[in-house]
Amino acid sequence: MSFQHKYPLDERTFVEVSREQEHGKWAPHIMLNLYVSDAPEAGEASYTEVARMMLRSLEPLVEQFGAEDFVQHVLKSVLPGKGYAHKLHEFLLSHHASFPFPVANVYSTDPSIDNIYFVQRNQPRLYISESAVKFWNKRVEQGKAEYLQNVKRYRIKW
Secondary structure, eight states, X not given: OEEEEEEEXXXXXXXXXXXXXXXXXXXXXXXXXXXXXXXXXXXXXXXXEEEEEEEEEOTTTOTTOOTTEEEEEEEEESSTTSSHHHHHHHHHHHHGGGSSSXXXXXXXXXXXXXXXXXXXXXXXXXXXXXXXXXXXXXXXXXXXXXXXXXXXXXXXXX
């Protein structure tokens, strides 16, 4: 069994949330995909995926986190600067309680602990990209995230 549901944001955009179930347990990954219509009116419009976010359970990674705590493993936008990544965060803020599985907290990644690295040619591994830090700092300024010194991660504020 799996969960796959489309949540309309307005007449031209929706978020599709999917999560698999394996042997009666939820898989450790949740996928969120943001789609935008290419037509001015809803009707027969086709939709294009413009952003993707994968949340990964922190439970097996770090002892202090539970199965309902997630790290923002991937946040990808096809057109940076269009606000698509922010829309996915806004969607999480407003809809996380409506999922058929609990999402207690969503944190930024700490690649040194999570074994997630950003690799650029001819450079050492980056632990968190500059754009990710800027993104999270904007969310902090808006009061929609906070930095937790004890775990050295950003966290969405519900």
